Amino acid sequence: MADEQQDEQEKSQEATPQKLQKAREKGDVPVSTETHTAAAYMGLLVSLLFVGGVSVDSAGARLKSFLARPETYLQESLSGELIFAAAISVGLAMLPILLFPALGVIISLFAQQAFVFAPSKIGLKWNKLSIASNAKQKYGPKGMAEFARSVLKLTFVLSVAGVVALGFFEDLPGLAKLEPALLGGALLDQALGLITLFFLSAAIIGGIDLPWRRFEHAKRNRMSFDELKRENKETEGDPYMKSARRERARAIAQQQQMLEVPKADVVLVNPTHYAVALKWDQERGGAPVVVAKGVDEVARRIREIAAEAGVPIKRDPPVTRSIYELVDLGEEIRREHYAAVATAIHFAEDMRRKARQFKWGE
Template identity: 40%
Template sequence: MADQEPDSGEKEFDATDAKQTQAREDGNVPQSKEANALALIVGILCAGGALQMTVGRTLFNDFSSLLYHADSFAGDVFGGGGGQTQQLLFGLLVQIGLLFLILAAVVVVSLVIQRAISFSFKKIALDMKKLSPVENLKKRYGPRGITDFLKDMVKLGFAVGIAIIFLAALAREYYASSAIEMGHFAGFTFSQAMKLILWFLAFQVVLAAIDLPLQRRLHDNRLKMSREEMKKEMKQSEGDPQLKQSRRQAASRITRGQMMQNVPTATVVMVNPQHYAVALKWDPDDDKAPVCVAKGMDHIAAKIREIAIASNVPIYRDPPSTRSIYRLVEVDEEIHPEHFAAVAAAINFVDRIRKHM
């Protein structure tokens, strides 16, 4: 249609704090799969170190005992109640469980560092879009799906290449080590596996260093807001009574601070004398009427009088005119014609004081 308004749906504004908070509550947080994979590899190395230094020897001895003395364990299970076998298997499960606990702890630490932990029921709620074949095809064959596929292919190619090169270089050592004792062969195999994991770790560090900031940037782009969304959120926030009150309080503090800075520049301060105070500024070389630069009641009025005394600004008592100016004239606004006579009297008072100084 020719008379249709131009599209204002372009998302050009960064997400507000409110939208970021809502996204986190919905479980929509930036998360890097590569950083999680890096944490998993680090966890494997930590578990491998624990396996080699502490748990490994006991675990290997228990497995060896289970294999070499299978007949005695079978007799224990079928004829002796299985107490010895249960004790051995329980010890094995505890040691293996410790290794998995290390893996889980490292991955959780990675998620905490990424600030990617968010508990939201919306993530586990039934979403028909997730069941839609069309949406799944878009996700799988869209730009993001193709990017993930290419990235996974690069990772797979690197992994296969590293494994082939590494194993080919160590083939001779493997053949030579096949003649040694089982315990030493297992240790040799374990050390070579740890070296291979270190190669994968180096590659994964590079991937995570690229993917982590990229995912954060993509997440920020997904949360960007259009002009219409900004307007809608502003309307919603303006309708919130608490936000309104906080804005009024903040504006009042700012205005009050600016007013107090204006008092030393005033020509005269008119007072009630206790409850009201109005600071007026007048330039005789200007054609404009005197301007109200500060006003206040009660404790604010007392503060205005205090600053006026400290700044040698004359104070003039005129209760009716002071109350009228306070009610009718805003800060940075000229006085009204009905106040001219009273303010002229105040300025004459100031001139007389200055002549006698």
Template identity: 35%
Template sequence: MRMDLQYFAEGGQEKTETATPKKREDTRKKGQVAKSNDVNTAVILLVVFILLFVYAAVPGQFMHDLFIEMYINYAGMSFSIENVMALFFDLIFEIAIVLVPILIAALFAGVVSSMLQVGVLFAPEAIKPKLSKINPLKGIKRIFSARAIVELVKAFLKIVLVGLVAFGILGIYVDELLQLALMDVVEGFHLVAWLTGVIGIACALLLLLLSVPDYVYQRYDHEKQIRMSKQEVKDEHKKMEGDPQIKAKRRQRAKDVAMQRMMQEVPKADVVITNPTHYAVGLQYDGEVMAAPTVIAKGADYTALRMRQIAELNEVPIVENKPLARGLHDGTDIGQEVPEDLFRAVAEVLAYVYRIGGEL
């Protein structure tokens, strides 16, 4: 029943058509792309924990120096607002030196993982504030929607699997952990740090593996969301073709360009056959490259007048032959050879033109 209501709400048009390139571009500009946040999370965790393996000596040394400085220098410091503020800013600065490389690595990993999924994308419309996002009714619908249930199941599955991996690794090193109380501080710190890194990388690899089907599902769901009805596809094609007046202007412009090109061919004609006022046809014949005379220009009324004027300016012979002019105009296209049934009449005209030209 719910699907029927949605179907009629959309005008009775079922969305069965694959999205057009324009629809994909429009949705991309709105920030609606196929993207899995699980991929970002997994890649960030993997990069951060790998960096910690390489970078672990720095925070370890920092904590060691910090404890020494606290017990030696800070323990005897008088309690005052100035001393507390100085201590606070000093600690903030030293902590920032340690954490900034890790934060930069996490930021870089997040950007790269997003670009691998959606490419370079800047969609300011996606971050515009929308009142619908704070609507309590829509919020409740989102909480109890099918997508929310799927996300809940995914989160529960990830927690269970990550917990199994973590406890599995701890179980392997349970003997070393039981001896942790007998180790000195540095050795114990190294063991805990190493186990933390191993667990982190193992869990990140697990999440990365789990993110693959999620990414596939997100692409499928995105394609489903942007599907179009047949009417939407037709409307988009009409919109892309443009306004009828604009199309008429384009056709007229193309016609003018074609007319100009045709007029440039008139001076090359051997003869222009006229009606004499309504039609004009320009013929060219070169026995070495042409099997028959060819129509290189034709027109009626104003076009015919312009052809006669250009022919006169370029001293191209003009021959009046009403039936032949009408037959060539109606029976041939520009660039086409003269039809066989008009060969005799055209040959007579050309012979006359060549004879007149020879006498001149």
């Protein structure tokens, strides 16, 4: 007991995504079965509202001949074949009512991300056969808390069932006086009221149980500072994680540099494999700066954005390749590039001036 409390005190940090993923692989997920129950009742309620009348009428029509002459069926079918066929027929008629509850449970499973295949859960756990271990689990603090929750849920459900039963027994004399043609609709109304109350009770219990299960799951997977350090070391040393981080950084850098292309003064191209976007701030002084560069697909995208933004594009393969290889993003071009880049900037200014004159001429 003292060891468990000390362990809980040491594990004061929230679980990392890696820790939660490992727990999920072991089948440890926060799942509320009460929410599944509420979803099943909800599906049953929807099915009764939309297809309940049709299914009940269909079942009644299939049972009509049997109810009218039950003694004939019993005499003609000592083996029960006709009765079995009638039961199958009624079951098929009522099948649509059962599909919605199943669909509700499936939706609840997906919503809670509870579909997990954990091979470790399949094997035999010898500690579960231990009397001492089972007694500790059932009669320890966690077991007693679970027992208290079960008692409260049972009390609540029995209270709701008692209210429903009282209402049904009060209506029973009136139902007995109804004609057979009206009995199905009356029973359907009773079923709707019953399922509605059960759904509301299950929804209340599920609304309390689900946050509690998630709280327990988060508490159970808390980590100590030592565990965090070990995980960080493992993550930093993982080649896959390093590669993934580099890919993310590269993608972010490419996305950011594409935003700078429309602001460039000129774009130098190879023209197919390389592209370099340059910007010259005359007020700041200094040499032009590389604001974007790339090869192949990235170069093609730089050319497209430049064309859409009206940035002049100049073909100069040797200078383009040299700047791409020697100058990083955000750096000024080298001295050996000054003459060629000055020519490119003059070319860009001439292109812009001609474009303005053409526009004014129109």
